[in-house]
Amino acid sequence: MMTMILLSAFNPNILLFVLIGLVVIFLGALLRHYKQPYVVAYILAGVLLGKHGFKIITNTELIDGLGEFGLILILFFIGMEINLPNFIKKWKVAVFGTILQILASILIVTLIGYFFNWQFNRIIILGFVISLSSSAVIIKLLQDNNESSSELGENIISILLMQDILIVPMLIATNYLGGSKPETSEIILQAVGGILLIIGIVWILKEQEITIPFSKSFEKDHELQVFFAFSLCFGCAVMTSLFGLSAALGAFVAGMVVNSAKSTQWFHDSLNSFRIIFVALFFVSIGMLIDAKFFLIHWKIICILIFTIYLSNTFINAFILQYFEKNWKRSIYGGAMLAQIGELSFVLISTAYFANVITEFTYQLTIIITALTLLMSPFWIVLTKKVLKLK
Numbered sequence: 575m576m577t578m579i580l581l582s583a584f585n586p587n588i589l590l591f592v593l594i595g596l597v598v599i600f601l602g603a604l605l606r607h608y609k610q611p612y613v614v615a616y617i618l619a620g621v622l623l624g625k626h627g628f629k630i631i632t633n634t635e636l637i638d639g640l641g642e643f644g645l646i647l648i649l650f651f652i653g654m655e656i657n658l659p660n661f662i663k664k665w666k667v668a669v670f671g672t673i674l675q676i677l678a679s680i681l682i683v684t685l686i687g688y689f690f691n692w693q694f695n696r697i698i699i700l701g702f703v704i705s706l707s708s709s710a711v712i713i714k715l716l717q718d719n720n721e722s723s724s725e726l727g728e729n730i731i732s733i734l735l736m737q738d739i740l741i742v743p744m745l746i747a748t749n750y751l752g753g754s755k756p757e758t759s760e761i762i763l764q765a766v767g768g769i770l771l772i773i774g775i776v777w778i779l780k781e782q783e784i785t786i787p788f789s790k791s792f793e794k795d796h797e798l799q800v801f802f803a804f805s806l807c808f809g810c811a812v813m814t815s816l817f818g819l820s821a822a823l824g825a826f827v828a829g830m831v832v833n834s835a836k837s838t839q840w841f842h843d844s845l846n847s848f849r850i851i852f853v854a855l856f857f858v859s860i861g862m863l864i865d866a867k868f869f870l871i872h873w874k875i876i877c878i879l880i881f882t883i884y885l886s887n888t889f890i891n892a893f894i895l896q897y898f899e900k901n902w903k904r905s906i907y908g909g910a911m912l913a914q915i916g917e918l919s920f921v922l923i924s925t926a927y928f929a930n931v932i933t934e935f936t937y938q939l940t941i942i943i944t945a946l947t948l949l950m951s952p953f954w955i956v957l958t959k960k961v962l963k964l965k
């Protein structure tokens with residue numbers, strides 16, 4: 575027994591997590607003084623500790639794997655915040671807003687690509703990439719500012735969720751562009767999974783209040799609550815993965831089930847600590863992708879593209895939200911919230927790279943731009959809010 579304890583003391587992964595914790599504490603305390611969200615501290619921690627920083631984190635696969643848990647938990651907690659009948663009322667914002675955003679993004683990239691002689695495949699992929707915003711960053715900011723239940727907050731969340739859903743056809747299109755056509759059986763499996771999800775959502779909508787089996791048995795047993803909540807969240811994630819759909823999408827539906835069961839509070843209490851840790855690791859893994867040397871070599875084109883993305887995404891989404899909000903200041907503020915490139919874009923970029931749709935240079939450029947827009951997003955939102963003089 576003593577031997578095992580001594581051996582564990584030399585486990586490098588233990589030291590790794592301690593270092594991540596200490597760096598996050600230091601950066602988090604510093605950024606809190608300037609009223610910045612902890613997401614920025616997580617990304618900066620990844621930059622400092624990763625292979626492009628002080629090279630302290632070498633086991634990137636471990637951090638990436640645990641970070642995926644964070645993405646699943648993010649969508650689960652989002653689902654718990656969603657009142658399905660109210661969300662259905664926002665279907666016009668979600669569907670038309672998201673489709674217009676994607677088309678406008680592709681159009682802008684097409685205009686840029688015309689001057690740089692970009693290939694059609696690259697234009698489509700980059701259009702997809704910049705059209706996706708960050709559910710993790712924005713919903714956290716909305717919750718911190720008590721805006722998630724406001725009219726604007728609900729419109730923004732509905733757009734974000736539709737983007738998360740549309741990542742599946744985007745990935746299929748990316749594989750087609752790379753010359754890899756999915757098997758008929760794969761398409762059928764995904765279609766069946768999609769139909770089952772729709773049936774599940776309709777059932778939740780019809781029942782309005784669902785009774786989760788054995789939930790009363792767990793009301794005063796915190797340990798079983800943790801395991802039950804964990805199993806429901808990741809069990810649904812596994813089920814959607816088996817159908818070739820996003821694991822995070824399954825977790826989102828599981829969250830909606832919890833909301834309909836009116837059991838949100840104890841589910842939240844059971845998994846909140848896990849959510850904080852794994853979400854932090856997810857953003858640490860993003861920070862590890864930022865290559866300072868690549869940035870220093872190509873800083874001009876990177877800065878131009880980031881500025882263009884922020885401006886275009888802000889005003890595209892502002893015009894979309896204006897149609898529903900009828901308030902230009904609030905709409906521009908909402909556009910600023912949706913201006914960054916989202917975390918699911920990393921999945922799209924990697925798929926495009928390994929399918930030979932984009933080159934090594936485009937891959938590195940897109941990765942660093944996506945990571946930097948996530949890092950800069952809170953500052954952009956605060957700046958926009960101050961310029962608009964919103965409280």
